[in-house]
Each structure stands twice: as structure tokens, then as C-alpha cells.
Amino acid sequence: MAEVEFDQASRIYTAGAKPAVNRLDLEIADGEFVVLVGPSGSGKSTALRMLAGLEEIDGGQIRIGGRNMVGVPSRDRDIAMVFQNYALYPNKTVGENMAFPLKMRGVPKEERATKVKAAAEILGLSEYLDRKPRALSGGQRQRVAMGRAIVREPQVFLMDEPLSNLDAKMRVSTRTEIAAMQRRLGVTTVYVTHDQVEAMTMGDRVALLKDGELQQFATPAELYDKPANAFVAGFIGSPAMNLFTLPVSEEGVRMGSSELALPRSLRSRITEAGLSTVQLGIRPEQWTVGSNGDGAGVKAQVDVVEELGSDAFLYAHLDDGEQTPVVVRTGGRSGARRGDQIALTPTSEDLHLFDPSTGERV
């Protein structure tokens, strides 16, 4: 077990092009579960593969347990990796697949057999040990890949979207299993996903990447409550946060024809930053819905109602002449219908404010 450090680590695939991973700084504690998340092409896999020794480190350093990994081949890094398509050895049986990392490290045969048997027991693979991978279902293959990683007892687990080939239900149950197993084994884990729900539920901390740049590295709660910039705010949370670019007024901001009063603390932060327009972020659950008649709040018209049982999402547009879309969460059985006129007021004090030019949090 070991801590992992990315220290200004960069990867440049083609000279002159934009780096796929640009000066990445991450400090991962021993035993921590860190999720790398971001949109497609943001460099998550590249960062993970740099750590695995499958991509060069073109700048900076990556350290595992304090040891610099530049120039160290994969086999000497004491890591185990689970690949998106599992990358099982097609000509080996399940048992041989799981024993392979031990065999390559010269572990004697009897010890290999005991360890594989123990791991197979945990993963419920005992009856499949003599099968070839092609005779397994997707979920079973995924577990074999996990088994191959855990028999080794490595310093670090690396996983690149290990759940993306499973169906929705399997994904949810396997997600919990992986998280629980990681907590039990206490092995430092770096997990790549593009699914923010996975990131939020599994990670001790989440690193959000975009275009090879680290946007924020924090706990899931902090990422949700205090997004460092407008990109993070929009990426985390489902449905996404409502972001409006609005002119600043006396009492707060102007939203269409009405004025949205902001609490004093927020107003002072705007004045400090000297902004005349501001990007305001309001999560779907930070609205209260009133009927149109009572005057207060922003007027909007409901386009779509999504009833989820426990709660409902209203997809509406504002009556501000530009039909700005807005998403609102209400309790289930809200009774709202398509075409309804509603008035929206932000409930919470801690709305999110971003500088419209840089996207940084104000």
C-alpha cells in the first residue's frame, strides 16, 4: 500500500499539440479511493495509463510510495489494473487468468492455487475456474478481471471504466461491491469514469478533468456544494445546475423583467470582484415553486414534467424574451402540467456565483 502523487505530470502525444494531460497535480493518500472524472477526451485514461506505465511521462513526475516512476516499466510498479474491456487472456481459463500475475512474479504453484481459490470464493467465481473467458457473461468477466487484480495484493489498483460494459442494474450493484471491497482491502485506488454518479458515490475524493487540465480535486460533497468554476458546477449534479448570465442590479441581479434579490453576503462578493454581470448557478432543488398569481419570483412556463415517484423535475423556460431553459425539482405528485405558468424563487442562501469571463467561482 502506498500513496500516489502526480507532480506536474504531463503527457504530450504529438509534439506541438495540446498536451492530453497538462501539469496534473494530485496527492492521493494511502488507502484512498480517488475517482478521475470528466467528459470524453478529457485525459482521464491517459492520466491513469501514465500511472500504470503504459504511457510515457513527458513532463513532471509520478510517485508511488515516494518512488519516482519516470522510466520504471509497468511490471516493476506493483500495480494492478482493470481494463474497460477486461482484457482477459482468451486462451487461459478463469483460474489461469487470475493466477497469471502471481505466476509472472514467481509465486509457487500451491500458493497460487490457494490465493486464486480464496479470491474466487469472495467473487463467487468458484464454479467457473475451469472455463474460458468466452464462456462467461459480461458481469462474470468483469469479476474475473477484478479477481486478477486483487489476488496480487498490489500497492495500487487502477480501474478504467470497469463498469461501462454492464447493464444499468449490474452497474449499480457492482459499484457498491467495488467500493466495499476497496474499503475492506484498504488498497489505494484510482478509478476512471465519465459517469458523475459513479464518481460521487464511490470516491473518497474526486478529481475532475477537462481538456487535460485539473478543474477541482475535492470530496464529492465539496464538489457539489462549492464547485470551483462554472464547468464543475455544470458537470456535477443531475439534472445539471441552472446557469444564467445576468446583469447585476441594486438588490441582486436582473432576471428577465423581474429582479432577483440576493443575500447581502453574495452581493458583497460581487462588488468585491467588481463585476457588472455575473453567472448565477441555481441547482434544481434550490427553487420554490409558486403559482403565477402571487407576484413574487421569476415567471416561467412548464414544458415537460418528469415524474420519478419520489420527486419530479419540471423542465420550463423563463418568460424573459429569450426562453432561457430552467430545471426545477419539486416533490412528487406536484400536480404541475405542461403549459402551466409558475413563479420561481430561489430558496437557498448559498447560490453559486461565477465570473462570466473566467468561469471562476466568486
Next chain:
Amino acid sequence: MTVTAERPAELTPRRPDRGPGSRADGWVRRAPLLPALVFTIIVTQLPFLFTIYYSLQSWNLVRPGSRQFVGIDNYILVFTDSQFRQVALNTVLLTAGSVLFSLILGLLFALLLDRAFLGRGFIRTLLITPFLITPVAAALLWKTVLFDPTYGLINFVLSPFGVGATDWISTFPLTSVMVALVWQWTPFMMLLILAGLQSQPHDVLEAARVDGATSWGVFREVTIPHLRRFIELGIVLGAIYLINTFDAIYMMTQGGPGTASANLPFYIYQRAFLGFDIGQSAAMGVVVVVATIIVATFALRLIFRSFSGGEET
């Protein structure tokens, strides 16, 4: 009511009609193919039947009028003929040796071409060239340009090392033919194995590296099992072609000295067209065909087994 009545009829799987007339229907559909079938039978099966018929006769073209039915005498002669056994052994040696060496060389070159280096495309073209040369021309090239005792390149290159004017072809006739065949067949094996190498899934190789395998470990544990069916295919196809080698032997050694470098096709040709013994050579031909069918059945079963297995996930 109508709905419930119709449903069972929909659910039963449709069976092809077996009513009267369907047989005739089938023949109407197949009839246009008949000429092709008849032609194929005439071209392939009739000659074989004639060969079997000839093989039961004593018939030497040099002695007209001597033709008579002798039963299986010719076959007995074939199996007691020590030359035939010698030639059969030559065939096995030549085929197995050529396949084996071209496979090993092909594997080495394929591994070389599988990595990126400057001028790879050019080298690849050069390496493929021997396969594109007419076999007769290739044999002639080896015989005259390379192996010739007086002006051959091999002796020229080796002369500084004290190798005198060796007549390679008459000293090592079978080996010389084999060298020429290996030279021609290495590119074929190389291309086949290269295709295998390049169809390897990348992530599996990476997984092996992460799992702690050295380059040799990856090669032995992952690459070779993956290449197995390509290698098997190379062996089967190479053997099918090389067992019939005629041109190289005809051009380089004429099967000589004696029958030292003759293989079965060449020996049968000698018996039929130089010895004019039609009955004997027909019997040999039949023996060879039967043996080949047996071997080929096993070989083809091997190919189909390894390729229908569908190793990829």
C-alpha cells in the same frame, strides 16, 4: 373470437412444405447447376477412376501389346519398391523441413516487422518479393546464380573462409532444394503471422505487462497462444502446397543424383514419362492420393477446429 382462433396458427413455427411436388420443385431450382456438376465430375473424378483402372494393369508404353490385367500386383510392387520408400521419406523430409524452417524464419521476420522502425514499408516489400517470383525462375536463380560451383555467389562469398569450389547441388541435393523452397515460402509464413500479430488485442498485451510479464513472458504466455491458429494455418497451407513440389526439383536436380532429391510427384512423373510404366505409376498415384486424403482430412479438421473456436470474446 376470430382473434383467438388465429393466434395458435401464428405461433407454430413454419415448416417447409413437404407436400407432393416439392421434390420436383427442388430439381427445377437445382437443374441450372447440373452442367457445372457434370463438368466437375468429368474433370476430377473420371481421371481418378481411369487411374485406378490403369493401376490394375501391367502396361508399359515401350512394349506395346503387353497390356494385361494383373490385379493388385502393381500395388505389391509399390510397397516393396525400396526406391519408392526412399522417395516417400524424401517427400516427408522436404515438406516438413521447408514448412518448419520457413515458419521459424517467417515468425522472426514478422516479429521484426511488427515494430516500428525507419524504412519498415521498404523492408516489408523486399521481404515479400521472393513469394512473388515464379517458382521456376526462383529455382533457376538458386541453381545458377547462387549455388553454381564455378560462378555461384555462395562460393564467391565463402571463398575467403577457405570453402573451395563446392558443388552444393550435387553434394547436398535435398538440402539445396529445401533452401530454395524455404526462401520462397518464408514471406508467405511471415505475412500470415504478421496478420496474426497485428490482430492481437492491445489491452490484453498491456494487461500482461501490468501483471508483471517481461517481454519474453508476454511473448510466451500471450502472443504464442494467440498465434497458434495462424501457425497451424501456415503449416497446413504450406504443407498442401509443398508436398506437390515439382518445379524446383525439376529445375535444380532432376531428382538426382539417383533419386536422392526426388519426391513423390517427381518420382511418379519419372516412372510415367521417362520409364513409360503407366501401370506402376498409376498405382503409385493412387497410393499417394489416398495417403494425401487421409493427411488432409486431419489437417483440415485442425484448421476448422481452431478457427471455428472463436477465441475473441
